[in-house]
């Protein structure tokens with residue numbers, strides 16, 4: 001569509017400047033130190049939705065950070081797309097590993113470097129700009145509702161409540177999210193599955209105070225030694241998780257699902273090279289795509305205790321801690337898995353220590369259909385702008401709200417992500433390609449147009465050269 005491309009070309013620099021302004025706001029939801037900034041980011045999103053032409057823009061208060069809601073209903077008889085994204089970001093730590101400050105976005109090698117550049121400010125902002133393109137060129141083909149939250153990186157607890165309490169307001173035909181990744185810039189893909197999550201913190205307590213490791217060492221249990229042994233016992237030599245009942249509900253792929261997953265282009269050498277590892281590791285009997293997409297996993301995310309400062313202090317610590325995540329797949333249930341973990345972990349503790357397990361947040365796994373009109377609309381949109389049909393893929397990350405959309409609103413989601421696994425989300429030097437940012441803004445309008453056409457029952461010509469029939 002020339003009018004869209006013309007508008008995008010004309011406003012290209014401003015579209016980037018505005019994203020930069022958003023990236024400068026350190027909206028770290030996990031750390032109360034950034035509270036004011038999270039509110040500032042919400043306000044920024046509010047203003048930009050209004051400027052882009054959204055109506056009924058609202059700041060919806062929650063028990064935590066606000067949800068920014070907006071809509072443009074052009075004709076109630078047309079289909080409605082509910083766009084979801086998040087304006088909060090992960091903590092930038094460790095600061096010292098960033099080559100440039102995380103909240104001072106810069107462009108290097110055609111990429112935007114900043115915390116949130118990809119996850120999810122860059123991808124969320126594409127939707128506001130794609131809407132602007134459609135709206136300002138008078139070519140919005142569907143009704144649209146926006147719901148942007150500020151607590152995704154801390155578990156979306158209040159969003160779950162908001163969705164359950166606002167079913168009418170959020171009535172739509174489909175949910176559209178850009179918060180996932182594609183295989184490569186020349187191998188577009190659409191995510192069709194996300195893993196769920198159980199996240200716990202464990203605390204192991206030995207003696208009532210830190211002890212001299214010479215006076216007591218060897219005679220009193222060291223909680224760090226004990227904790228590491230307990231953690232090691234959570235997986236066997238075959239890479240299987242040992243928690244009783246853990247795999248009971250795991251969906252085993254049908255031959256068709258297996259063939260589809262393993263039809264995904266994957267280059268193991270490139271994967272290893274990018275991570276600078278000599279070998280991969282995981283559950284026996286499964287390949288990397290299966291291990292990260294359709295099999296559950298268990299990882300220690302952080303572990304601490306004792307003396308970690310300069311030099312050597314001889315101490316037998318009183319306490320040891322770890323944060324442990326479990327990625328879940330259909331049909332595992334996050335609360336049940338957390339319960340099974342707690343039971344088993346407590347049973348692993350020797351009588352010489354006390355153990356507590358505190359659940360953090362969780363989320364259910366989700367799969368999205370590939371035979372829906374919405375998937376087809378997304379697929380054809382990619383085909384138009386990338387010149388290639390996208391491949392369906394499973395992502396290992398979690399977006400807990402996707403399962404809730406289905407449960408509470410009976411809505412299916414299309415995961416139209418434009419990030420890359422190499423974008424270093426949650427890591428130092430997170431970045432997002434300029435190509436990806438602009439390609440997203442270019443592709444999203446085609447989704448709306450195709451979705452409108454397909455819902456109407458018109459035959460849309462799927463070709464890389466031919467325009468979708470109006």
Ligand code: BES
Nearest residue numbers: 119152153154155179180181395397398
């Ligand atoms: N956007 C990510 C999830 C993601 C990343 C999905 C890459 C697919 C590919 C999201 O912001 C995220 O980080 N989610 C958290 C879960 C949340 C409950 C803290 C995650 O997956 O760790």
Ligand code: MN
Nearest residue numbers: 119120152179
């Ligand atoms: Mn995200």
Ligand code: MN
Nearest residue numbers: 090119153426
């Ligand atoms: Mn994230």
